[in-house]
Amino acid sequence: MSVVKFPPLNEQMDIIKRGAVEIIPEEELVKKIEKSIKTYKPLNIKLGCDPSRPDLHIGHSVVIRKLAQFQELGHQAILIIGDFTGMIGDPSGRNATRPALSLEQTRINGESYFEQASKILNREKTKIVYNSDWLGKMSFEDVIKLASKYTVARMIERDDFTKRFKSGEPISIHEFLYPLAQAMDSVAIESDVELGGTDQKFNLLVGRDIQREFGMEPQVILTMPLLVGTDGVEKMSKSYDNYIGISDEPSQIFGRTLSIPDNLIYNYFELATNVSNQKLGEVKTQLENGSVNPRDLKRELARTLVSMYHNHEAAEIAQTEFDNIFINKGLPDEIEEFKVGINQEINILDLIVLVNFAPSKGEARRLVTQGGVSIDGEKISDVQYQVKIISGMILKVGKRKFIKLI
Numbered sequence: 001m002s003v004v005k006f007p008p009l010n011e012q013m014d015i016i017k018r019g020a021v022e023i024i025p026e027e028e029l030v031k032k033i034e035k036s037i038k039t040y041k042p043l044n045i046k047l048g049c050d051p052s053r054p055d056l057h058i059g060h061s062v063v064i065r066k067l068a069q070f071q072e073l074g075h076q077a078i079l080i081i082g083d084f085t086g087m088i089g090d091p092s093g094r095n096a097t098r099p100a101l102s103l104e105q106t107r108i109n110g111e112s113y114f115e116q117a118s119k120i121l122n123r124e125k126t127k128i129v130y131n132s133d134w135l136g137k138m139s140f141e142d143v144i145k146l147a148s149k150y151t152v153a154r155m156i157e158r159d160d161f162t163k164r165f166k167s168g169e170p171i172s173i174h175e176f177l178y179p180l181a182q183a184m185d186s187v188a189i190e191s192d193v194e195l196g197g198t199d200q201k202f203n204l205l206v207g208r209d210i211q212r213e214f215g216m217e218p219q220v221i222l223t224m225p226l227l228v229g230t231d232g233v234e235k236m237s238k239s240y241d242n243y244i245g246i247s248d249e250p251s252q253i254f255g256r257t258l259s260i261p262d263n264l265i266y267n268y269f270e271l272a273t274n275v276s277n278q279k280l281g282e283v284k285t286q287l288e289n290g291s292v293n294p295r296d297l298k299r300e301l302a303r304t305l306v307s308m309y310h311n312h313e314a315a316e317i318a319q320t321e322f323d324n325i326f327i328n329k330g331l332p333d334e335i336e337e338f339k340v341g342i343n344q345e346i347n348i349l350d351l352i353v354l355v356n357f358a359p360s361k362g363e364a365r366r367l368v369t370q371g372g373v374s375i376d377g378e379k380i381s382d383v384q385y386q387v388k389i390i391s392g393m394i395l396k397v398g399k400r401k402f403i404k405l406i
Contacts, residue, residue: 065272084132183207204223266287373395
């Protein structure tokens, strides 16, 4: 067995603290790292994934990237697929009970999650575990004993439970069990450090308490900020359509990145990329003294993200294509074709829905009335417009959606 050689304490802490909101308690983390250096034993770094949302965006990548940083420092990255807890549904940040999933669905989603997370983590060095392996074996007696280790008063301290309780919203008993089940994950894998977003702080702290109840050294918790979406207002989420998916096409990643407001440039470099701390300092200085146009920094950020999730060549192609469309007012080099039928006539709203550029006629209507639809460069503003299909005509919807009709 090869001996693990870790970087010095200060070097590790500089990397670990980058972008972190809280480390609780930091002095315990220092002691754990010092011990790991002396004993040549990696720390167990835990990250639980939510299998109810299998499509990852760079908002999710913030905490996965932190796990990867620990991994690069020589520690053991442990990704817990919450196939069992997914059947409960994490109530964190929710103002209503979240629908539960079947065990089979959580497993499928969990595999998809890991496949995408592997774009960030070292697949071979990441330990994957399913919490149904231990939670599924607990008897009702075990659950009662576990529940006895925590009080309702402590549970109600949690912000989302407090708000729901005061407003008369129902809170199901099984939702109280979620933080305890997540805490048992920490007991099962003997977690030294657990990572999570700021909305997970309560659950992570419960993990510390339950580990103590089982006579274990409590884990340190490290929380990361929730990345603000491309709209500059809400946290990144598919439901707000302000996300950049890590599996998106290069052109989509590039274009969406350029749409972020200038005040998010530094945050995205810090939290969503693996650029060096020295580079981060340069970006901060350039933004503060105005020596570089923010647009150029955004282009660099966009190239960086595309390179990370695809490759350098894809980043250069995406930039060229973006410039061709939005600066030179041209068309993409490659446009997907859709067979409608020559000389067919179809209403513009039906056509937009047919080619999957809108989920409904109502959304298609909104796009037309807002001036976001054109055919062969001519804007269509009449929702009653009948399109006579001519082979090769180009339908454009929004800024980045093109399709050739045949």
